[in-house]
Amino acid sequence: MKSIAELEEIRKKTLEQINMRKNNERLRVVVGMATCGIAAGARPVMNALLEELKRRNVNDVSVTMTGCIGVCKLEPIVEVINPDGSKVTYVKMTPEKAVRVVAEHIVNGRICRDYTIGAEEGK
């Protein structure tokens, strides 16, 4: 059985790590979770983002969700938002694409052009 004692262990362990981090948010990632986003697979995309951020030890990026971004046929949609409010919108996302966005855009600062809304609309 999972026990609350385990939770206490996790608490102690992570507390040390947290104290070593500096906590300014560098980017905000938002996953569209309205009905069509969910039906199109937004939940596994969100999980892939969380997992990959953890795997790469990225602590200055938050992942959240919003009810409504827009265009159904482009879902799942993921926005990567800079502190100044400018953003990149990725469309038709999959867990695999999410992993690439973390590696290339979030970690290395290179936007994955071929997944963006601009590239999709230019097709």
Added chain:
Amino acid sequence: MRDLSLHLLDIIQNSIAAKAGKIITIIYANKLDDELGIIVEDNGHGMDKEFLDKVTDPFVTTRKTRKIGIGLPLLKSSSEMAGGKLDIDSARGKGTILKSTFKIGHIDRLPLGDISDTFVSLIAARPDIEFELKLDNGEKSFLFNSFEIKKKLDGVPITEYEVLSWLKEFIDEGVKTIFGGVLNEVDS
């Protein structure tokens, strides 16, 4: 929707859109009555009577990016296809309570899906909201409350990956314990 956990994520999204601070989910499955039910109760801004009466009509929505809302109509049809129904009660300024039922053994009943994934995504995205989950099979129950966990964590964010992983396993165990042997798709 492919399964009930995705429907659940979707209707909880409505509660979040209604600015709820606390969202209680009860999932019960009673083998004797052949009934599976999902109840979601929130303290969001609610709906007035007139709006409520027509809310399962897809052409009724307050969303702005699209003229139709499909969340509730889809849930209603998933319930009705499986011998159940959807009931919603709401009061402006107080909150909303929604109950969706299914015949457990009905051939068109959607599988439960990944309940823990639904809650872990919600908690990761909205740690400021209190999520409560109760699972019940008529004999035993399992209870989870995200703010209780927060209290125990005493300063460590609930959004830490290790905490989320623990939560996922914790809820998975609850699902197994309560619905294993009750719902076909859940291993006991």
